[in-house]
Amino acid sequence: SDICNMLPGLKQICEMIEGKLNNHEPVLDIDKDGFSIIDSLRGSSWRGKDCDDSRAAVHPGARPVDWDRYEDSNCNGIYGVDPVSGKPYEQLFCGDSKPMGVGLLGDSAGAHFHIPAEWVTPTVMGLDMFANITFVAGNELDWPSMSGTTGYQNLTWPTVHGWTDSAYLRLRQRNLCNHRDYQNIAVNGGDSGNTNDNAKSLSRNQTSDYPMILFYSLIGNDVCNGHPDTIEHMTTPEVMKANVIDTLAYLDTVLPAGSALIMTGLADGRVLWKYMNSRYHPLGELRGDVTYADLYAYLMCLQVSPCNGWMSSNETLRNFTSERAAALSKVLQDLASTRTYKNYKIHYMDFALHTVIDEWVAQGGKPWDLIEPVDGFHPSQISQALTAAYTWTHLMQNFPEVLGKENPHNEQIRQLFGDQGGH
């Protein structure tokens, strides 16, 4: 901030960057279409990589101009003309395939908040572990490119454990025309109130972009906070209802017709205490002197706990927090079944954390593999991937129409366009 105040020109640039970060928009976005050519700072880690940052009409998810006969206007890597039929490839391969994007309005779990355990484990610390710290900081300690909704890459960094699976990857695999069409509008601390503002950074044009499947997934912050009187700061069902109705009304003004909104309920965070409390935290492994119960109490004492309600030794409080979370999930479920909107349909599904844990344990895994080791709170990489698989299966079984049909031209697209320009 001192540097910003030194020169008049710098001050304006600093203010512009600060404004973009506060609005969760890409910092480098010359044509202001909401998509960027760099990865961090809300760039392509969060939203499909722009293939021309000088023209706003060219971006992921755009309906192709003249079927991309001459250039790739929607960044899906498909363009040009088939010499045999004389028709554009985009028309041949994507014309009848009903392309759809994937979006997320979410919280730190949706953004995949993750602090590598190697950063706080002295026995395994090393030079390689911190090599990407600037990139990670530029992404707000979130890893959206490996998240369960918009993840698209498997990183081989020594601080990454697990694999990537996501709704976007699966929808892309189903129809390669959807390549790069993802937007992760998840924000650390996101709840039903501030999501009304966060939703404004979703980039979708009702007439010139394709429809999208938008996930509304706020799994805890409406009941989680670090206040000593935590219950007083939990969202009530009445306020939740009002907040969500505002968001739904706004989305009807930005989502293209034919879109779908998948609302997920809140998590039941009692698993945190149940599986973590007696285990050693990485900071306490060497001497066996800090458990997660100690960490939770410490964060609560400093009033910086992400969730006093569930990260607590008080069973009554943990149960109350789960009851409130269930009541808020019920609000979402009721809204999904009663509200209708012009441009999208709403579907509700529970955030089935218990089911995912049970399936993982049945495969021989441990419940704590699914919880971030450093904060003892967020879903881990493995959890993100398993939740993505569960969500996909649930959608296939219950709302298959949302996912569209498999594109019969996928193999031809692969042969002609390879990795479609990558991500």
Add this chain to the structure above:
Amino acid sequence: VNGGTDCAACTIIVSLIDQLSLVYSESIDQAMQRLCGYLPDQYNTVCKEFIYVAGPIIVDLLANGESPDAVCHALTFCTTDPPNPPCKLYPQPRGGLEAGIKRSKLRAMKYTSNLRELLVN
């Protein structure tokens, strides 16, 4: 409250220094250099500046068996804001946390100029 995230960050860093010295059987001073050496260049410089100022206090207190919680109180990153009790991540030092904090603060008074520089920066 009580230093919040600054306190937590300090406690983690001091704890890592303490544990690195144990893992590699080296002095606290060497462990601090090691920790800074792990960081990319742009952070390495800031880290070295930090240990230049805070290092002597950290070395003195850890060598005398104080806990990271007490050290961070002495470094003023952690505070005790009434009516809140002091916060601790690690087990009680000898004589209890409050005694450990008092002892550490007294000992850190030898380094008044370092503490002043920490506050300023």
